[in-house]
Amino acid sequence: xAQVFDRSSNALARAGLVLTGLIVVALGVxxxxxxxxxxVTRQGQRADQPVPFSHRHHVEGLGxxxxxxxxxxxxxxxxxIPPTKTxxxxxxxxxxxxxxxxxxxxSWATGESIKWIRVHDLPDYVYFNHEIHVNKGIGCASCHGRxxxxxxMYAENTLQMEWCLNCHxxxxxxxxxxxxxxxMAWAGPSESKPVWCADT
Amino acid sequence: MATKPLPPHHDPAVDPMIDPVxxxxxxxxxxxxxxxxxxxxxxxxxxxxxxxxWFFGLIVASGIATLFVIAVTWLVLKGVGIWGVTIPGAWxxxxxxxxxxxxxxxxxxxxxxxxxxxKQGWRNSINRFAEAMTIFAVVCAGMFPILHVGRPWLGYWLxxxxxxxxxxxxxxxxxxxxxxxxxxxxTISVVFWYIGMVPDFGTLRDKAxxxxxxxxxxxxxLGWRGSTRHWMRYETASLLLAGLSTPLVLSVxxxxxxxFAVAALPGWHTTIFPPxxxxxxxxxxxxxxxxxxxxxxxxxxxxxxxxxxxxDNMAKVMLGTGLIVAYGYAMEVFMAWYSASHWEWFMMWNRxxxxxxxxxWLLILFNIAIPLGTLWWRKxxxxxxxxxxxxxxxxxxxxxxxxxxxxxxLYRDFLPSSWGTYKATRWDYLLFxxxxxLFTSLFLLFVRFAPMIPMNEIKMMLPATKxxxxxxxxxxxxxx
Numbered sequence: 001x002a003q004v005f006d007r008s009s010n011a012l013a014r015a016g017l018v019l020t021g022l023i024v025v026a027l028g029v030x031x032x033x034x035x036x037x038x039x040v041t042r043q044g045q046r047a048d049q050p051v052p053f054s055h056r057h058h059v060e061g062l063g064x065x066x067x068x069x070x071x072x073x074x075x076x077x078x079x080x081i082p083p084t085k086t087x088x089x090x091x092x093x094x095x096x097x098x099x100x101x102x103x104x105x106x107s108w109a110t111g112e113s114i115k116w117i118r119v120h121d122l123p124d125y126v127y128f129n130h131e132i133h134v135n136k137g138i139g140c141a142s143c144h145g146r147x148x149x150x151x152x153m154y155a156e157n158t159l160q161m162e163w164c165l166n167c168h169x170x171x172x173x174x175x176x177x178x179x180x181x182x183x184m185a186w187a188g189p190s191e192s193k194p195v196w197c198a199d200t
Numbered sequence: 201m202a203t204k205p206l207p208p209h210h211d212p213a214v215d216p217m218i219d220p221v222x223x224x225x226x227x228x229x230x231x232x233x234x235x236x237x238x239x240x241x242x243x244x245x246x247x248x249x250x251x252x253x254w255f256f257g258l259i260v261a262s263g264i265a266t267l268f269v270i271a272v273t274w275l276v277l278k279g280v281g282i283w284g285v286t287i288p289g290a291w292x293x294x295x296x297x298x299x300x301x302x303x304x305x306x307x308x309x310x311x312x313x314x315x316x317x318x319k320q321g322w323r324n325s326i327n328r329f330a331e332a333m334t335i336f337a338v339v340c341a342g343m344f345p346i347l348h349v350g351r352p353w354l355g356y357w358l359x360x361x362x363x364x365x366x367x368x369x370x371x372x373x374x375x376x377x378x379x380x381x382x383x384x385x386x387t388i389s390v391v392f393w394y395i396g397m398v399p400d401f402g403t404l405r406d407k408a409x410x411x412x413x414x415x416x417x418x419x420x421x422l423g424w425r426g427s428t429r430h431w432m433r434y435e436t437a438s439l440l441l442a443g444l445s446t447p448l449v450l451s452v453x454x455x456x457x458x459x460f461a462v463a464a465l466p467g468w469h470t471t472i473f474p475p476x477x478x479x480x481x482x483x484x485x486x487x488x489x490x491x492x493x494x495x496x497x498x499x500x501x502x503x504x505x506x507x508x509x510x511x512d513n514m515a516k517v518m519l520g521t522g523l524i525v526a527y528g529y530a531m532e533v534f535m536a537w538y539s540a541s542h543w544e545w546f547m548m549w550n551r552x553x554x555x556x557x558x559x560x561w562l563l564i565l566f567n568i569a570i571p572l573g574t575l576w577w578r579k580x581x582x583x584x585x586x587x588x589x590x591x592x593x594x595x596x597x598x599x600x601x602x603x604x605x606x607x608x609x610l611y612r613d614f615l616p617s618s619w620g621t622y623k624a625t626r627w628d629y630l631l632f633x634x635x636x637x638l639f640t641s642l643f644l645l646f647v648r649f650a651p652m653i654p655m656n657e658i659k660m661m662l663p664a665t666k667x668x669x670x671x672x673x674x675x676x677x678x679x680x
């Protein structure tokens with residue numbers, strides 16, 4: 001009578017065991033990586049905004065201070081997206097015919113809001129407060145990255161709970177003098193500059 | 201394998217249940233050989249003529265299991281509000297059924313593990329399907345903790361997995377312990393069950409005619425050749441697993457009793473719950489083993505392997521655990537009075553004479569009065585029809601025990617302003633009945649495709665395995 005399993009089954013059985021172990025490990029690693037991947041967090045993804053607003057141009061190029069547009073950041077839980085009025089303060093006179101700015105002019109003419117796409121969109125069960133962070137020494141760049149170098153806005157950080165907790169459990173590493181909150185280029189203390197200096 | 205030495209007035213020639221070699225009470229009928237045991241058990245699996253009754257049973261059971269699918273689908277679509285749970289009574293059928301099913305599973309582990317440690321030979325005939333019963337009962341039970349949460353899709357938050365929220369389960373909640381208890385229980389039960397079947401799968405592989413069956417059982421038997429070394433390790437592993445399962449069986453239902461006992465509610469906050477729940481689990485579990493064993497031994501003509509003596513022994517275990525349960529009921533009443541806590545006392549009064557008092561008296565009737573009143577008589581314990589009826593009664597009674605504990609403690613507690621009532625909806629019933637269909641379907645599949653009685657363990661009980669055959673005459677003479 002012929003054998004049910006031929007010799008190759010030995011190799012297959014062993015390979016099967018190893019493979020099962022590998023699959024389990026791979027699945028674990030994959031799932032762990034997946035939840036932090038930009039695919040889930042949308043880090044670095046440039047949303048398709050109605051107007052390709054450039055922070056780099058307005059901040060680095062023109063030297064606007066953050067609060068010029070995001071007026072309520074130190075008074076409210078919500079930093080605010082500037083209304084069309086803020087855009088029109090300048091763009092009523094500058095680049096008045098630019099095609100890029102057409103939605104802004106339409107909005108101004110019709111009174112319809114521009115439908116900006118939120119890049120930092122926390123779930124509504126999170127009650128994030130901008131004011132407390134800004135007033136207690138967390139700079140814009142700590143959470144939002146070098147926005148002054150972003151031609152199109154994207155999320156620098158994950159905004160996941162572990163990211164919030166990492167700072168809340170040890171805030172000191174991210175604190176800065178309140179005079180430096182809006183200084184995008186502020187660097188923390190280093191070997192050569194061991195203490196905070198007002199004139200970085 | 202003895203359960204009792206030969207009594208002097210018994211003559212082996214007269215009583216066929218007395219082993220003529222050892223002079224011990226045999227637990228399986230005489231006349232079997234290695235070959236006949238293999239033939240008898242493997243024929244059920246390897247037959248090319250599946251009995252029509254099996255098909256009929258599977259169609260009915262899977263039809264009922266479809267109700268389960270419907271109930272779960274509707275539950276996920278609409279939410280737990282389709283059930284009869286309310287704000288004072290936020291636990292209802294789901295938890296009752298969960299505890300009931302888990303309890304049923306426990307007898308399987310008791311038979312396969314605890315009775316192995318006590319070297320009870322009579323367990324051999326029933327342990328395989330008792331283990332299968334455990335696994336399928338845990339399958340049914342395990343779904344309730346997931347289904348009864350409002351957001352079942354977040355059930356994995358109960359597992360201690362690294363995650364981006366930096367949040368872990370609360371390890372102080374007995375409901376979190378449930379997760380570990382039930383998942384460990386399920387895993388160990390499956391492993392124990394499977395290891396036990398490996399030699400039998402080997403037999404099936406060798407007996408099978410169809411190439412596919414040969415291949416399938418060959419894969420399942422993992423190259424079992426039955427060498428001495430295999431058997432040594434097999435026995436050691438079985439014993440170790442039995443030793444591991446024994447504390448497991450006691451702790452799993454203890455953990456489930458903690459779901460209640462840890463709470464501050466009168467009627468729940470009782471230190472007697474852990475042992476009393478375990479006793480109840482074994483009580484109901486043995487009832488379920490009987491409910492399954494009696495029709496199966498009849499349908500497959502296994503009366504010579506699952507003998508009346510087995511049924512008698514199981515009934516005795518039921519009597520023993522039933523008495524512990526009765527003690528539990530008595531202590532609950534006594535402590536309600538002795539505590540001098542008027543909430544406790546009211547809880548007991550409400551349990552007996554409140555709007556759902558009928559549940560309590562049904563429980564007393566079904567769990568205490570009928571079984572404990574009758575199981576003392578050997579005549580009734582060996583009456584198969586009566587035992588079957590009784591096993592169903594006890595299953596119902598033990599369901600009512602959980603109903604009484606869960607519901608009557610919840611719907612009237614400390615604040616009269618938060619008293620309510622509990623009335624199950626059709627979806628509660630549908631889900632419960634559906635799990636019975638699922639359980640039966642799985643069990644029927646098991647009976648058809650796996651050896652329902654461990655051939656290797658039965659063979660070890662045959663007289664031919666006894667080495668001291670030479671002394672047989674002496675033994676008989678001594679005791680005669």
